[in-house]
Amino acid sequence: MCYTGWMSRFTERIPQGSLLFAPMEGITDEPYRLAIQEAFPEWNYLSTDFLRLPSQGQYSDKKILEHFGHHCYSNQVLKKKTGYQILTTAHANTAPHIQRIEELGFDHLDINLGCPSKKVNSHKGGAYLLDDLTSLQKVIRDIRSNFTGLFTAKIRIGYRDDSKFLDILKLLEDEGVEAVTLHGRTRDQLYEGIADWSYIKKAVNSLSIPLIGNGDCWSLLDIERMFDETGCHGIMLGRGALKTPWMATIYEEHRDRLFAVNEESLLFERKGYLDYYFHLLERNYRKRDLDDDQLLRRFKAFSRYLFDDYENSESIRSQFLRSRTLNEFKEKLSCLK
Secondary structure (H helix, E strand, O other): OOOHHHHHHHHHHOOOOEEEEOOOOOOOOHHHHHHHHHHOOOOOEEEOOOEEOOOOOOOOHHHHHHHHOHHHHHOHHHHHOEEEEEEOOOOOOHHHHHHHHHHOOOOEEEEEEOOOOHHHHHOOOHHHHHHOHHHHHHHHHHHHOOOOOEEEEEEEEEOOOOOOHHHHHHHHHHOOOOEEEEEEEEOOOOOOOOOOOHHHHHHHHHOOOOEEEEOOOOOHHHHHHHHHHHOOOEEEEOHHHHHOOOHHHHHHHHHHHHHHOOHHHHHHHHHHHHHHHHHHHHHHHHOOOOOHHHHHHHHHHOOOOOOOOOOOHHHHHHHHHOOOOHHHHHHHHHHOO
């Protein structure tokens, strides 16, 4: 059965040319997303990190709602701008969870088929399913037959290799997936080398549903180049968004004259963005009763790519990661030029 008649549901929510902030495990919880939304509302779309569905038992409504976030759930603007990502397997207790997610009023589910984690893959979830199309078909049908809302998938080009790439795309479209986000690496490549955008272009030409490009977009010119080279509907940024959380803001400001922009000239703006970013993060996590040590761990996790644009970036990053207290981290931030 083909559901391409539903394509307009996706394009109405996520228009052509959109920038999406990627779902990232341990990063995009509700306090983080709220900070991004407040500081940099130019991002067209955000997503939860994945909720892993269990093989036995069923999550309570409270857990399902808490993963999304009560504030985002009760705010219709934020709810429409946020996808709910899940991770599941062929032997998981998928159907009753999907039914409950729909009954709770969530209208966009995204399935994570790209996670390269050894633990996830050993349990036959994430990118593993790209190598087992029988199980993949079962998982997609378990979701689609129990969910009437917008249903999308985030994938890689394959597990070990790309031999099943086109078969994966056809299966997803034929089984009712309404848009695909594609990271241009196999699972075994992890994040090594350079993402191959030619697969994004190939997917655009193979599918009649929208394709979101993903992988190694680090700058304004990268964004423009991916759009130009692949014809993708939108672009999802993961590590690039962690490096420059305000990327959508400066893209919106400069998109009509990108090739005239000297990106080094934008470096001076980073300090103001950084201060506001960490201020909102601290405020939001304090509301969740995180103490200084917990906040410091979060701040360090957010800092892996954050200083890449600075000269001597490795030294700067190392200084922040060696901070022993939250105050020490904040003092280093205040001294940053």
